[in-house]
Amino acid sequence: MPPREPNAPPDASEPPRSAAASTVAHASFARTIFERTIFYIVRDPLPPTRADLLTLFGAELPRHGIGAELIGQRGGPGRDTWQAGGMHLVGSPAGRGASLLSPLWDALGLLRAARRTRPDCIQVRDKIGSGLVGRLAARLFGVPFVYWMSFPIVEGYAVRRDDVRRHGAPLLWLLHALRAAAARLVLYRLVLPGARHVFVQSAAMANWLAARGVPRTRMTAVPMGVDPARFARGAIAPSLDPRLDGRRVLLYLGRVARARHSDFLLEVAERLRHGVPGLLLVLAGDAPSPDEMAWMRAEIGRRGLEQHVLLTGWLPQRAALGYALRAEVALSPIPRGTLYDVSSPTKLVEYLALGIPSVANDIPDQEQVLAESRAGLCVPMEAGAFAAAVRRLLDDAALAAECSQRGPAYVNRHRSYAILGRIVAETYTKILPSRIA
Known part of the structure; x- marks a missing residue:
């Protein structure tokens, strides 16, 4: 079964306990x-x-x-x-x-x-x-x-x-x-x-x-x-990772997996890297297995995207949100089909709560959220369509600012x-x- 969306993990400082009831x-x-x-x-x-x-x-x-x-x-x-x-x-x-x-x-x-x-x-x-x-x-x-x-x-x-x-x-x-x-x-x-x-x-x-x-x-x-208090921008410290400095940061927050067609994100980056100077796609998340993570790294290398993609691996939630605050646009591509068409992805709602203009594809829940909130752009899961939507938000500062303001208000009214x-x-x-x- 494909992996579920990640949430905050247990505190790693907690000692392991017995599996007894x-x-x-x-x-x-x-x-x-x-x-x-x-x-x-x-x-x-x-x-x-x-x-x-x-x-x-x-x-x-x-x-x-x-x-x-x-x-x-x-x-x-x-x-x-x-x-x-x-x-x-x-x-x-x-x-x-x-x-x-x-x-x-x-x-x-x-x-x-x-x-x-x-x-x-x-x-x-x-x-x-x-x-x-x-x-x-x-x-x-x-x-x-x-x-x-x-x-x-x-x-x-x-x-x-x-x-x-x-x-x-x-x-x-x-x-x-x-x-x-x-x-x-x-x-x-x-x-x-x-x-x-x-x-x-x-x-x-x-x-x-x-x-x-x-x-x-x-x-x-x-x-x-989401809990809006946990995703309030003022309560989160932006990441100080120097690799983000001077870059136009795109964000994907979540699992990396073949079943989720995560290499689609790399196709989008390929289309944008020449037209967007300083482009950096941050993939803030882990894979369900070392093999899947190795596959993603190999795909990044094969496409020559080492300077344009940052694969963080697992991060504590607060650290991942720190990277999110450095992003100009967030991405939520979810493959179409029976398994995902009936889903309700967490990542898009989290992006909106953080006030990040977003691009998502047209599974029903995401389409509804973006139609009601007007906090991002909804397009088919096609690399060209995603790249064009990202360019629109990067190039139109007024539109991006409007999306950023609408997201938290929508989440507070409908998805808290x-x-x-x-x-x-x-x-x-x-x-x-x-x-x-």
Whole structure:
């Protein structure tokens, strides 16, 4: 499956902890204030590092009286505390058979959570086998079952199956084909039909699922957002990297990977380097594997772009944002297709929050954001179109200034986690009973 958007990583100074199951509550929000408590099985390793989970469920929803007991597998170092309820770590996402054991581990996590409190809802995010477990558990507890779909997992399995088929290995293809078929059956025939409500990543995903039989009235789109306080320009120190001095800096913030067609960015740089003196494309992000990073470096060398592309590798979020503040234009090319057309990329919203004029391609969520915000230019994912849009923003200072001013205002009104938290809380209010009547 293609990698997800990166978020702030755990503090590297934290010592590693055992992978044994643990349950620790945090006292930031008193348990008595929660009108509703969600048992939430998540796909991402715990403790959480993703901003949408940390901010939305850890900070915003508790303000609306909604707590969450997180259930999942330990993935790395970090504190076993969760400010919005409890955290129940059972098993590990690594090792042979981990994906097969995950539903059993999550079932154990549900039992451990039930020792602390009773749920008002069982919610599962992006897990298929555990989705079936969650639906059965909700029936036993007599509470609604809710599914949170942030990525088309089944279609990701199908893409992997087809990739394996193109490269031979018939037995491996058969295994991937069986996994994709089983996942499709379980998710679309057993899990989603039993959900009281389905949270999706975008309006495009809601329309896509509606075409597959999920009632549109049972879905709420929750696109990616940001915490405006973390992305306020005045709160971030610009990078002092001397390689940026005197350059016209373009920025890409995110993963570098073949699956994301990251070499497209190099095609854009190739078209711009002769017409834009001092051009420097900063790729602020890591690759999912050393092989992918080596591939990108080789592509930079093959195209003779060593003086025009800076590949930073992994950076702490604040350092990456420091590079962003030195950029004149930010880029967000996302390949078209089933996997990404229903996505809600974080990077574009982050660019707008930082006040960086942006060029993005026409996947539905990005097209909507730029049409509503008028904080950048939306073009097809073609090197010539991207290069022309970048030149327009670099050459038209007045247009770039207008885009820079519009971005933060749009994010504050539409894509802050405070706004998204209110939307999600209102949805829960409609579908869940209150334990404080």
